Structures are given as structure tokens and as C-alpha cells.
Amino acid sequence: MKSAEIRQKFLDFFASKGHQVVASSPLVPANDPTIMFTVAGMVQFKDCFLGKEKRSYTRAATSQKCLRAGGKHNDLENVGYTARHHTFFEMLGNFSFGDYFKRDAIAYAWEFLTSPAWLAIPAEKLMVTVYASDDEAYDIWHTVVGLPAERIVRIGDNKGAPYASDNFWTMGDTGPCGPCTEIFYDHGPSVAGGPPGSPDEDGDRYMEIWNNVFMQFNRDESGTLHDLPRPSVDTGMGLERISTVLQGVKSNYETDILAALVKAAARETGVAYSQDQPSLKVVADHIRACAFLVADGVLPSNEGRGYVLRRIIRRAVRHGYKLGQKGLFFHKLVADLAGVMGDAYPQLVDGRQRITDALKAEEEQFARTLDIGMALLEKSLEGGKTTLDGKTAFTLHSTYGFPIDLTADICRERNLALDMAGYERELAAEQERGRAAGSFKMTAGLAYDGEASCFHGYSETSHDATVIALYKGNEQ
């Protein structure tokens, strides 16, 4: 079953259960300064859960564009390393605004997954988790659905603080939240990893496919939980993960849409197609995030969302470089993406040229300093050093436009330590120099300036305090 068909089936199923099908909202949340990006389907309905907004319906279903790069939900470091994480992904969700609650939510999820009329997944391949103290959810799974006790796991506050559990979902530091029940698919013993709650649960054998959140609370700035006006339901199922299950593969990157992009990445970087090459998967992932960000109005810059976009583009370009592609390639993948996702997202087709141009400009800019930056990095490691020193990391950042997470990515894949403390010292010292000079205006520093004409040389001090201030701001 193609991803497009699964997406449609999900919406059809919930429409048949009285849900209003609502369009995806943009990746940039409207009027919500508490989060940078849309990290889940519930984001556009936040005020409905809080009781601040009334709609003409009390049940909704969506296929929502999501981005998890930066902030509380950040999967950037997982991309290329796990079979199930992306920066950009599509979340299928059904929502109840004070309408149905636990019993119906669980029954709907189970019917959609296992009924021969819908996805027909064998029940014995599925297991679930519930929040440790949620006897109600446990009983519904056990007595109503009939799931045996050994396939229901209670998960408590396993993140070291009250309500910090894999089974207590929160949108951000504040906002709607509540206990949840999650559904996992067992990919079998050929995949590494243990069941949820076990020490090796982070493997991909038991892949979490669907989270059903019982929205009951609103968390305020002090961390206190307040009851929502009416208990509600918010669910999220990754389209890429459910496609993995239904297409009989073991990794999201082998499903129709992603595999096409991994192939396109191989073609444009001039290497053979392989699922064992993390860099190809990173590039395939990142083209989606970058293209959709530009489509939704974000452009590369030195602050906020634009800096997240800049970092993702530069990471992708660096992975292409690592595969041996020294020329421009990344922007060419926009055409492939429009080919595989344009039907579902016409904005990719309509905006194709604009998206391509924006990515190309950023790619060109970084291409000017990437090579020389890499040479500097190699030189600093001469003599078999196993730690990248903070001064070099800082120079890479300030002069050659290597965001620190990109440098960390290089260190991780080469098994090098990164002297973060040293890097931060350099950063602070530079900030101090900038302050002393009384200059907070950005004047130079190729890596931070859209105009190549402003580039004043590869000197370590060719950036200024604004850059650092921005950088600091971006890391929060």
C-alpha cells in the first residue's frame, strides 16, 4: 500500500466515525510563541483543548506536516542513525474536543489497525504501553480489546521527574498534556532492540507507531498542571512508520517516498544507492525538511527558525561533501520531492522554483567555505588527536559557517570528542571583545552574511558580537 493510500484511508476511516477532515496547518505555528515549529497534529488545535476556541465540530482528523528539529522535540541527531526518525514527517491524527475519551479512542485505533476492512495488521504483532497509574486504559486494552497482559506494559515516570514519562505527552514546556497509551509494532528478531520499558527499548525492533494522548491538563509556566475544561483526545501516528509496517520493510527510509529520495540523493552525489549509507538518508530526510520550511515561508538566516533551516541545509550539504560531491547538488532534489509528494502538497509544485532558488543560494554560500573549513579541521587533528579543540570548533563556526551541531555531527561519526567547554570559552571571549569594542553591528564574516561582497577575509575575528548573541539566542 502506497503512503498516499494509507494517508487517505486514515482520513476516510475517521470521517466514517464522524470526524471532520481538516487540512494540515503550516510548519510555523500561527500566533504561538511557545514553540518554534509544529511538532504534532494537536498544535493547530491547542486552543480547542484549552477551551479558548469553539469550532463547529468536536471531532477532527488530519494528516499534519511536522518538524522536530530544535526545542523540546528534537530528532535531528537521530536522523540517519535510527530506522524511524525524521526531522520532517507527516503525522496522522484524530482528535476529540471534549467528545469521546479513552474507550472510544482505543477502540478506533484498534479497529483501524487490525480490521480486515482497513489495515489488517495481525494483532499478535502489536503491543501497547499505558501510563503506569492509568488502570482505566489498562483495563480497556485487556478486557475490552482482549490484549493479553504480557503485551501491555505500564510505563511510569521514567525520565526522572514527575510527569516526565514516555507515557505522559507534553507539547512543550507549557500547554495541553496528559497520560497516553502507545502502540508498538514488532519487526521481529532480525532487528535489534527490546520491547518498550526494557533496557534496549531504543532499538527499532519494537517500533512505536501510534500515540493516543488523553488530554486532561494544561501545564503552566511554573510546571503546575491544571485540569482542562473537558477531557479530550489527541493522537498521532507517523505516516512513514505505518507505511514501513504495511510495505513490509524495516526502515522508514525503505518506504516509497523516502526510498525515492534516497535514490535521488545517490544519483546527485554520484554514489551507488544503498540503505546502509547514513549520509544518503540524512540528505533524503533533510530535503523534505528544508523544502517544506521554505514552502511555509522560512528562509535561511542567523536567527530563530531561519537558523534552524540554515543548519539543516548545511548539514545536508556537508553529508553530500562527505560522499564526495564537491559541487552543488542539494537544491536539485526539490524536483524529485515535488515528484513524489507534489500530489499531496501542491505547494511543492507551485513553489518549486522559489524553493530551489532559496536552497541553491544557501548551498552556494556554504560551498565557498566548506572545503577550506574541512581542511582546517583535518589540520587540527594532525598527529592522531582524538579531540577536536574548542578553538578550532569556534573558528569553524565564526569564520567558515559551520554551526556547532554540524561540527558535533562530524565528531560523532569519526568517534572524536568535541571540546564544548573550550568552544564556549572562545565564544564568550569573542563576545567580550565585541562588547569592549562597542560594536554590535554585523559587518563581516562570510558565513553569516548573505552577501559574498561583504566577506573581509578568513580571519578568526572576521565576525562580530551580533553573531555570537544570535548564536546564543538560537541555542535556547
Ligand code: ATP
Ligand atoms: P519515538 O519514541 O520513536 O522518538 P515519540 O514518542 O517521540 O517517538 P510522539 O511524540 O509520541 O513520538 O509522536 C507521535 C507519533 O509520531 C509517534 O508514535 C511516531 O509514529 C511519530 N513520530 C514521532 N517522532 C517522529 C520522527 N522524528 N519521525 C517520524 N515519525 C515520528
Ligand code: MG
Ligand atoms: Mg521521540
Ligand code: MG
Ligand atoms: Mg516514544
Ligand code: MG
Ligand atoms: Mg510517543
